[in-house]
Amino acid sequence: MSIVTVQLGQCGNQIGFEVFDALFSDSHCPQGLCSKRENEAYQASCKERFFSEEENGVPIARAVLVDMEPKVINQTLSKAAHSGRWKYGQHSCFCQKQGSGNNWAYGYSVHGPRHEDSIMNLIQKEVEKCDSLNGFFIIMSMAGGTGSGLGAFVTQNLQDQYSSPLKMNQIIWPYGTGEVIVQNYNSILTLSHLYRSSDALLVHENDAVHKICAKLMNIKQISFRDINQVLAHQLGSVFQPTYSGEGSFHYRRNPLGIDWQVRPPLSRLPTLGKMSLNKEFHFNTSIANLVILRGKDVHSAELGAFKDPALYTSWLEPVHAFSVWKTQRAFSKYEKSAALVSNSQFLVKPLDMIVGKAWNMFASKAYIHQYTKFGIEEEDFLDSFTLLEQVIASYCNLGF
Numbered sequence: 230m231s232i233v234t235v236q237l238g239q240c241g242n243q244i245g246f247e248v249f250d251a252l253f254s255d256s257h258c259p260q261g262l263c264s265k266r267e268n269e270a271y272q273a274s275c276k277e278r279f280f281s282e283e284e285n286g287v288p289i290a291r292a293v294l295v296d297m298e299p300k301v302i303n304q305t306l307s308k309a310a311h312s313g314r315w316k317y318g319q320h321s322c323f324c325q326k327q328g329s330g331n332n333w334a335y336g337y338s339v340h341g342p343r344h345e346d347s348i349m350n351l352i353q354k355e356v357e358k359c360d361s362l363n364g365f366f367i368i369m370s371m372a373g374g375t376g377s378g379l380g381a382f383v384t385q386n387l388q389d390q391y392s393s394p395l396k397m398n399q400i401i402w403p404y405g406t407g408e409v410i411v412q413n414y415n416s417i418l419t420l421s422h423l424y425r426s427s428d429a430l431l432v433h434e435n436d437a438v439h440k441i442c443a444k445l446m447n448i449k450q451i452s453f454r455d456i457n458q459v460l461a462h463q464l465g466s467v468f469q470p471t472y473s474g475e476g477s478f479h480y481r482r483n484p485l486g487i488d489w490q491v492r493p494p495l496s497r498l499p500t501l502g503k504m505s506l507n508k509e510f511h512f513n514t515s516i517a518n519l520v521i522l523r524g525k526d527v528h529s530a531e532l533g534a535f536k537d538p539a540l541y542t543s544w545l546e547p548v549h550a551f552s553v554w555k556t557q558r559a560f561s562k563y564e565k566s567a568a569l570v571s572n573s574q575f576l577v578k579p580l581d582m583i584v585g586k587a588w589n590m591f592a593s594k595a596y597i598h599q600y601t602k603f604g605i606e607e608e609d610f611l612d613s614f615t616l617l618e619q620v621i622a623s624y625c626n627l628g629f
């Protein structure tokens with residue numbers, strides 16, 4: 230089964246390139262620390278998911294590149310072509326001459342409807358190249374204008390046109406400080422729209438990845454390239470193939486097979502408010518944890534601690550909330566590696582901060598005219614605030 234990736238805006242395109250490069254490098258890494266046969270099965274599975282093959286044998290990423298200015302797309306296409314190992318399809322990109330100027334409304338209400346047909350046609354062409362489609366992986370920032378606004382618009386269209394394949398958005402949380410003033414508006418609009426149209430949001434915070442580069446990797450002058458390589462490494466270690474079940478040596482065909490649909494029972498939805506945010510979280514209570522193990526000794530790894538009921542909300546048994554995926558095939562030269570995908574309270578505080586800052590600006594009507602000018606009304610903001618306050622309250626309530 231295959232995944233079609235949609236890369237949007239500067240951030241989405243730069244990260245998308247690194248992700249494909251990491252996937253390709255890993256699957257062609259000679260030190261897979263496993264048998265030749267196993268390595269071939271792994272490679273074939275990775276290829277089916279992420280690459281289609283051209284006549285001359287160069288793999289082509291199953292991707293559509295979208296941006297409203299040509300610079301980053303041109304750089305991305307040429308970096309892939311120069312790698313000599315894989316490339317993007319000749320007709321897989323859509324770009325225009327002028328970006329969205331960090332205005333979510335412009336991306337969503339102007340670029341979106343204006344270019345809807347061209348973008349959706351490109352995606353459809355990519356879908357037609359797949360024997361069997363598992364889902365869409367949509368990479369975008371949360372705070373810019375094109376990736377976030379147009380990305381939300383495209384995700385909504387995918388939801389309308391492809392209701393069953395999974396729609397998973399990889400979103401980049403902006404730095405807490407030092408970026409554009411309207412980043413919190415753009416972020417709440419992105420999150421509230423994706424909450425309605427996407428099946429799963431996979432979030433990375435720029436601040437957190439920056440810290441990994443500084444503290445763990447000791448990089449002095451950290452660039453987006455460094456950050457994106459860390460992200461790509463993490464995403465690769467999640468999305469590369471794993472065995473289909475305990476004791477199985479076949480690779481699972483459904484790469485995005487996580488139960489993302491878990492929702493708290495309605496009767497437990499709390500009233501709106503911030504009552505529990507002020508309390509210390511003793512645990513980072515989770516709804517779901519997925520651990521992915523690769524390489525040596527995966528079958529004897531001790532994972533009992535992940536099954537402790539205290540980690541999970543009281544209405545879920547650990548057996549339903551915790552999953553493990555494994556493969557003996559090592560990831561990217563690492564003898565052993567582990568990745569964790571977690572749906573937990575981890576983002577409650579950053580989300581509460583963004584909503585709070587956006588609310589303070591909204592209360593004084595700052596910059597609102599830039600949005601109403603392009604069809605995003607005050608009502609839309611209010612709807613976004615209400616929805617996200619509900620999300621915050623639901624996650625706070627997990628620990629009780």
Ligand SMILES: Nc1nc2c(ncn2[C@@H]2O[C@H](COP(=O)(O)OP(=O)(O)OP(=O)(O)O)[C@@H](O)[C@H]2O)c(=O)[nH]1
Binds near residue numbers: 330402
């Ligand atoms: N991790 C990471 N974050 C990025 C990268 N490029 C931009 N960002 C973040 O993305 C946000 C800005 O979004 P962009 O993708 O640059 O903007 P855009 O979608 O192209 O939209 P416009 O410039 O308004 O047309 C900020 O929060 C940046 O920190 C990147 O390559 N990697």
